[in-house]
Amino acid sequence: MKVLLLKDPKDKDSGPDPYIKELGLYGFEATLIPVLSFEFVSLESLFEKLSHPECYGGLVFTSPRALEAIKLCLKENSKNEAWSESLKQRWNTKPAYVVGKATASLVEEIGLIPQGEKSGNAEKLAEYICSREKPNSSALLFPCGALKREVLPTVLRGKGIPLESLTVYQTTQHTDLQESLSSYFSQQGFPASIVFFSPSGVKFCLQHIQKLSGDLINRIKVSSL
Numbered sequence: 001m002k003v004l005l006l007k008d009p010k011d012k013d014s015g016p017d018p019y020i021k022e023l024g025l026y027g028f029e030a031t032l033i034p035v036l037s038f039e040f041v042s043l044e045s046l047f048e049k050l051s052h053p054e055c056y057g058g059l060v061f062t063s064p065r066a067l068e069a070i071k072l073c074l075k076e077n078s079k080n081e082a083w084s085e086s087l088k089q090r091w092n093t094k095p096a097y098v099v100g101k102a103t104a105s106l107v108e109e110i111g112l113i114p115q116g117e118k119s120g121n122a123e124k125l126a127e128y129i130c131s132r133e134k135p136n137s138s139a140l141l142f143p144c145g146a147l148k149r150e151v152l153p154t155v156l157r158g159k160g161i162p163l164e165s166l167t168v169y170q171t172t173q174h175t176d177l178q179e180s181l182s183s184y185f186s187q188q189g190f191p192a193s194i195v196f197f198s199p200s201g202v203k204f205c206l207q208h209i210q211k212l213s214g215d216l217i218n219r220i221k222v223s224s225l
Contacts, residue, residue: 003030004184004191006201019195031188033180035201038145039170040069046168047073049141050087057138058095059112060129060163062122062152066143067106069168074110088112095132097140099125126155135160143168147200173204181205185212193221 009017009032023030046069049055061067074080088111096112098104104117115132119125129152133140139162142153146167156163174180184191190213196202202224210217 001028001193002188002191003028004194005030005032005197006035006195006205007032007197008034008036031184031191033177033184034174035177035204036198037172037174038065038068039172040065040072040168041170042166042168043069043073046070046143046166047079049164049166050091051082053087053090053094055138056094056141056164057133057162058097058140059091060097060125060140060142060152061103061107061114062099062125062142062148063145063169064103064106065145065169067103067110069143070110083110097125097129122149122152123155126152129156130159130161133161137162139164142166146170171200177204178208181208181212190216190220193223196222196224 003023005019007019017032020030020032050070050073074083091112095115096107097116098107098114099117099119099122101117104114107114116125116128119128129140140156142163142165144165144167146169148165148167153163153165194209196205213220
């Protein structure tokens with residue numbers, strides 16, 4: 001039975017994608033098609049803020065892309081040197097709050113110590129932050145995407161905990177998406193199930209899938225995570 005997963009493949013360095021591996025154990029033939037691309041923005045502003053840890057009470061990360069933005073900043077020798085020699089140590093005197101183990105591992109890669117990775121989602125992370133931060137303290141710096149959910153900012157604002165958001169990436173449609181979908185349906189046929197992993201995935205894919213499936217769309221089980 002064929003399953004179409006509309007998501008980016010897992011980083012090659014971290015082994016096979018867990019969804020493909022798990023589905024394969026139950027006899028499913030799963031295929032991944034990347035749906036999203038990310039455009040990084042405001043990197044100079046990001047590093048300017050990172051250069052002044054004294055202005056903030058800590059960092060908040062809810063997406064691996066925010067860490068990718070920081071890594072792009074650090075590709076410049078002068079910025080990487082400043083980070084390694086002093087900024088990293090200064091930020092490590094403050095908390096770096098994260099959602100999930102994947103984001104936590106990227107925080108560790110830039111030399112910081114993550115906190116709250118077991119929270120699992122933005123709402124629980126907000127509760128964790130509220131249990132540790134005092135109202136009206138220094139703002140937490142929150143590098144994020146243009147389509148960020150408002151759960152975490154709303155909860156923190158309600159508790160009087162300042163949060164300074166900075167958009168560092170924008171979500172766009174993967175350039176090969178329509179071609180990849182057309183190729184899948186022409187070569188593999190119709191999947192028994194399609195799984196969406198984000199609202200943006202639905203937005204970018206659904207109309208094209210409906211066009212490719214025609215009257216058979218009602219025979220395909222659609223799920224979302």
